[in-house]
Amino acid sequence: MVKRSDHSGFEPRILGYLCHWCAYASADLAGTYKMKYPPNVRFIRVPCTGIIHPNFVVYPLSRGIDGVVVLGCHPGECHYHSGNIVAQDRVQAIKIVLEEYGITPERFRLDWCSSGEAERFVTIMREFTRHIRALGPNQVHLKAWHHGQPCVERPPGVEPMRSFGGVPYYWDGRRYRSPQSAQRQLKQLLDRGFEVKLVPEEGGFLIYTRREQ
CATH class of the missing domain: 3.40.50 (Rossmann fold)
Known part of the structure; x- marks a missing residue:
């Protein structure tokens, strides 16, 4: 609230x-x-x-x-x-x-x-x-966003599994350095029937997924 x-x-x-x-x-x-x-x-x-x-x-x-x-x-x-x-x-x-x-x-x-x-x-x-x-006034003023291509290396400190609302989601193994690349992958995963969580992090975005069997 x-x-x-x-x-x-x-x-x-x-x-x-x-x-x-x-x-x-x-x-x-x-x-x-x-x-x-x-x-x-x-x-x-x-x-x-x-x-x-x-x-x-x-x-x-x-x-x-x-x-x-x-x-x-x-x-x-x-x-x-x-x-x-x-x-x-x-x-x-x-x-x-x-x-x-x-x-x-x-x-x-x-x-x-x-x-x-x-x-x-x-x-x-x-x-x-x-x-x-x-x-009231918006007090949030973030630094510039970074752009670039997704990378396959696991960033230090990234958890392979995170819980959202008590439900486990699993990192898709990539870091997305631009919102555009993250959104493209998000759409593809949703189209394939996955539930998706988009998580901002320093320098980009992570995507966590799950799918009912």
């Missing part, structure tokens, strides 16, 4: 990723109707929320941005069939990484909005801004 308190004068810096087809259109409609919402959010228009790599959320929060909101089409209405479902499936991995870095997952929100829902768009922006304002 995150302790909330008043933060007099604090105005959060929030980054928003908006689906071109729905969320961005609803923001444009809100502007047409002159509906007011907090100016705290800076928007990036994306073709689909399905392209939002977990690093798109983790990186800005690790550098001091106070909140990140991803807003896409309602489930079943994606113009690319299942992009928003892909985004939903990444939420757990995002929250795991945020917690490992000491960032409360409450600073991240994924939600849905159709192109004609200007009022819903405004409501979400107001609610999330109030929520982040209540959390």
